[in-house]
Amino acid sequence: MNIITYEDANNLPLPAYVIQSLRDRAELAHIRHLEALTYIILNYPSGPKNIHPVCVATDGETYNLYAHTSVLLNDDTDAYSFTDLIIQTLRNYETLIKYINAELNHYEELMDRGITKENIRHLFSINRQLIQYQTAINAIGDVTAYIRDQKPSHLWSDENASEYANIRIEINQLDQNIEMYQQIIESIVSVSDSLFSNKxxxxxxxxxxxxxxxxxxxxxxxxxxxxxxxxxxxxxxxxxxxxxxxxxxxxxxxxxxxxxxxx
CATH class of the missing domain: 1.20.58 (Methane Monooxygenase Hydroxylase; Chain G, domain 1)
Incomplete structure (x- = not known):
């Protein structure tokens, strides 16, 4: 996979639609066929505050990855296949979710002493992050589901069928983890309210x-x-x-x- 970094998406030799998608940091994963090429947009997280869309352009033989210079890619990304890139994207989301799990453990320890209004505000902020992660992950799931169903020749082969199955399993697990952490947040707020009322x-x-x-x-x-x-x-x-x-x-x-x- 050829990696092409940029600072200004307007300077890329890409269709206007793709450039617009790369400029929108809230852009979700999707796939488009334009000018004999297939463009796959992925919302790639390289840090809690560094989630940026990247684009994979392919004609079936060559894969070009367009990424902003702020995106922190792995050293071996140039050796990735398209499915490897998706799996790495999901693993990065998994890492972000683990950060949230650590924060929730901290708030569980604070419950006995009481959750402040600032803590509640931060918990709602964490819940909003989880919703954003879940939306981005499900969008990736929609793209891979389309590839599994339509089986385009330049993206699908019997050899990588198991990889798409692993991607689906990874997405389901992440989705379940996010829902679990959302329930934990609701429990923390509910228990904190009960403890405060009791005191x-x-x-x-x-x-x-x-x-x-x-x-x-x-x-x-x-x-x-x-x-x-x-x-x-x-x-x-x-x-x-x-x-x-x-x-x-x-x-x-x-x-x-x-x-x-x-x-």
Missing amino acids: LNITMKRLTSITLVLSIPTLITSFYGMNIDLPFQDHPYSLAIVFVISTLLTIATVAYLYRKDFF
Whole structure:
């Protein structure tokens, strides 16, 4: 496979449609037959932030790979066949998905301490990345499915039938992994919300218990602040009696609430 790198796609001797596809970094995999050549666009990932479309142009005998200079290709890419390039593309997506798995493991460890709004925002960003990867991978699957079904002579042969079968298996596995990680993200957010709600309920329960305990001496002393006849008001130790009663009722309330796990 001949590798042709470029900095400006407009300078390539390619049809305008292909040049436009190479300039669009969000372009998905597809195949077109133009001017006696077949052009296959692949969205090639060479890093989490470096996903760029590449183009394979072939007449059945010669394969030219057009890639932007920012695309990091393997050293032995020039020895690749077309199916080798697809498999390497899928493996690169697999590597990106492994990066996401490592990030999710980090967030699973954070769940006990609580997920912040910034964490939630980042998790949604990760989910969006997974959707983009899944869309790109499924587009590659559509291209290879077309080749398997139509069996164009310059792309298909009985010798590479097993390679296309491996590509289909790889795509299915990646698709399942992405769906699994999306479910993990949903679980992390759901469990985090449950943990936060549980902690909030415990805090509110404790605050309510404290308020109830403090209201007992407040209620008793408020009665003795009124200008009416009250028990023990003429007793020489009335203050001590009121204090002891308030203390005993408070201790009894605290003991009761403690047994009911309100503290």
